[in-house]
Amino acid sequence: MRLDTISAEAYIDNFSMITIVVNKPFSIIPSLVLIDRKGAKQPLTIDIQEDYHEKYIYKCKTSQPLDLYTEYWVACEEIRIPLKVGSVVRTERFDTLFYDDGVLGAIYSPDSTTFKVWSPVANEIRLKYKTEELNSFSECKMIRSEKGVWHLTLEGNHHLTEYTYLAKVNHEWVETTDPYTRSVTINGERSVVINLSETDPEGWNRSEKRINLRAKTDSILYEVHIRDFTVHADSGVKNKGKYLGLTEKSTKTSNGYPTGLDYLKSLGVTHVQLMPVADFGSVDETKSDKEYNWGYDPVHFFAPEGSYSTDPYDPVSRVKELKVLIQTLQTNGLSVILDVVFNHVYIREDSAFEKLVPGYYFRYDDGGNPVNGTGVGNDTASERKMVRKFIIDALTYWLNEYKVDGFRFDLMGIHDIETMNIASKKLKSLNPGVFLLGEGWDLNTYLEPERKASLSSAKRMPDYSFFNDAFRDHVKGSIFPEGASGFINGNQDDRVKNQMIHVLRGYAGNQNLFLAPEQSINYTECHDNHTLFDLLAIRHPHENETTRRKRQQLALAFTLFARGVPFIHAGQEFFRTKHGAENSYNLPDRINAIDWNFCEKNDHSVVYFRDLIKIKKEQPIFRNGSAELQEKNVPRGALGFELQRVFTDKEGGVLYWKKVLLFFNQTLKPIGVPLEHQEWNIAVEDQRCGKKATSSDCYLIPPLSFSLLYKE
Structure with a gap:
């Protein structure tokens, strides 16, 4: 067989093993040699031959350990195959050798800025930055440390300097933003150096720590999407759909009904859970008034989303306006929980993670394919040391810089228990009352079941509360219309009744999975799936609306008075509808916006909701343990x-x-x-x-x- 008819790739799988993948088997095993960029050679010995999905695999041993900083080629007679990084980055040895606990990102001071980025597999990295004098970009070669951190210091004041990294990885130059960037240009195209003190609103005390000591079971969580809450045509809000829209006082409908912030603080809820505010990729920020998304498509985990800013072109605006929102909510007696999405990225191939250290940040199956427990094609590998560091660094940054009060972890069951417990220990050392909760669904990711931060592991994660799907399903029935009905639907099955008794006591169904009721997040509605109002219309199509509303109010009473932590989806208190849409993550405002006219029409139900909260908060008999x-x-x-x-x-x-x-x-x-x-x-x-x-x-x-x- 002619070697020039073979399509071949070569990967480093550990520090002394190379895998060659070809489309046709070698009829005669050629002489294989490894060559580095200086021309030094070493022979390769084929150790294992395998067939896999019409591919032919040759695992070869090297005579000397491989240096990941060096470029190599596999020479196969006249053919040179560029040697790329493979599963070596997912070995324990790689994690041990290259773990670095130092500060990463652009470290600003008025006199200089130091840039640090981690990529042990890059052969070279250059800082590409914009010079204001010439209004053009310059490049500087960065210096590599032993742990794979590349660094460079630029003298002078570089506040608002735009930059990217040019990295030579796998024999190719790639350009990427900084995974630790604190702010970005429009649509996250470039990272931006930022003097964070310039983003502080009036009255923002940088040295003051935010400490929350309210018990979880004295809390009532209220889930809000930034855009949904103020974008309605009759909201009376000037900055509709923006961070600042939720800070405006005395906003009203055309009939004088309170909206926005005034409405929110009148309810009596204790925590506002903001759906994702970290920079996401699914909305074009140049068309932010026309495009919509929930925001579960993270790109930059330290930088705020620009579509909620009044000026997405200004890197300071998005940071400052989010701080103003958080400050305003807290000033009005509301704690702030951020919905954080560390379980996946928007597009794996385009992410800074994959460009800088291919294959490291994500989980792969035995065939080298990304696993898909998240449903979006990439599961992050929280168990790896630098992924764990990234998650904890991001959490502590949001806690310290933005002074938030807690975090809700999207698809938390993807993560590993150790990472989550290390994170909680760190966060609680900074704010003993930080509120931590997450989705503990058991997802099909490439992690041993006993290591997953799932609902079944709640007792091993005492600082976290978990969304209690047993509560949800036994109160209202399955989230799927064709599924089993719940108590409020009239299901009188003894099993449903027995389960209801358990969940009202703060258990996860009949299993005592929790250490205490405070670990149970009791809910019947959230941003996912149908609103309860819409689901009841599907389940009970022949009932009048008054009867269906009574069913919903019965569910509300269960949510507020069961043992645990009540969780309310914004608008649930006045029968919010999404007009039958089950998954509205990218649907227009006419589906997602809070309809303030509909709220006003149902004010009697809002008053009922407020009164129930008032009773629950005033009477100690409803507090856990009383x-x-x-x-x-x-x-x-x-x-x-x-x-x-x-x-x-x-x-x-x-x-x-x-x-x-x-x-x-x-x-x-x-x-x-x-x-x-x-x-x-x-x-x-x-x-x-x-x-x-x-x-x-x-x-x-x-x-x-x-x-x-x-x-x-």
Whole structure:
């Protein structure tokens, strides 16, 4: 066989093993030689031959260890095959040799800026930066350290200097932004050196630490998308869909109904969970008023998204305006949780990770293919030392620089337990009350099950709360319309009832997966899948809307009064609809925008929501550990619970409750429950709040509703 008819590639798989992949088998094994850029040669010995998916693989041993800083070619008679980086970057030895715990990125001072970037496999890296005097780009060769960190210092004040890295990797020059960049130009095309003190809003104390000591079970989380919340035509907001839009005070609809920030702070929720604000690639920032995305497509993990800025061309604007938003929310008594997406990147091949250290930051199967537990074609490998460092560096940066109060981890089950526990230890050392939560779904990634940060590992991750899908599915039913129905749908199966008892006590179904109820995030709606209003319309197409709304309000009561942490999707309190859309991640504003006119029309439901929150916050009996939920014997179709506590009479003028009864009716008829000849006060009945007394020995729970009775 002629060698020039063979298509061949060669990869470094460990420090003394090279894999050659060809499209046709060698009929006669050629003499294979490894040549470096200085012309030095060493013979290669074929150790293993394999066939894999119509490819022919020859694993060859080297006589001397390979230097990843050196360029090599495999010589096969007259053919030279460029030797590329392979699975060597995923070996423990690579992690040990090249782990560096130093500061990376552009380290700014008024007198100089030092650039540091990690790439042990690059043969050369040049800093490409813009010079204002000439309005053109210059290049400087960077210096490599033993651990693979390349560095260079530019003298002078380089605030707002644009830059990229030119790296020679795998015999090719690639250009990339800095994975640690703190801000970027439009659409993240270039990194930008930034003097962060220039991005601080008025009253921002850089030396002051943000400390939160509120218990998780005293928290109520409210999920908000920056654009959704203010972009509606009648929101009364000037900076619609922007960071600053959510900072505007006294905004109203044309009828005078409060919107935006004023509405948000009136609800009584404690935490605003912002959907992703780190720079993402799925919206063209030059068309940010016309394009839409949730933002789960991360590109730059340290830099804010520009489409929410009033000037995405200004690298300072996006940073400063996000800080103003966070500062405003906190000033108005609201803690801020960021939704962070470390489990994947927007496009793997285009990411700075893949350009600088190909194959390192992501998980691969035995055939060398990226695994897809995330559903987007690339799962990050949090268990590798420099990936772990990157995640923790990014988290501590957002905590320190932006003073946020917590993080929600998208698809947290992709990550490994060790990384998450190291991260929580670090974050809690900076803010003991930092709120950490995540999606603990068990996803099909290339990581041993016992190492996954999944729901089943909750007891090994005591600082994290987990979205409780058992709560969601047993309250409202499956997220899929054709799936099983839940309690609020009228499902009277004994298994559903038993599961409801467990989840109301703060468990993950009938499994005691949690150390305490504070690990349970109780929710029936989030940005994913149908809104509950839309799902109920699909499940109950022949019911009138009033009946379906009662089902939704019953779900709301479960969410607020179950043991654990309530989580509310913005607009859920007034029956938010996305007009039947199941997955609205890239749909237009007419689907996603908070409809303030619809909110105004349903103000009575908003008032009910506020009143329930007020009751929950004022009465210690609902706080974790104050009282145990004891099941009461009630007729079929209802659930009943009693709470008792040791109490003080009152505090701050609020009379504390001694005993509480919670009743839930899933049927279309009233259900009578015995009250043991005791006088009770009714605080909540049939979607209304307000004290009234009853002395009857039998209480009628109205159809499809929640009732709360108490004794002082």
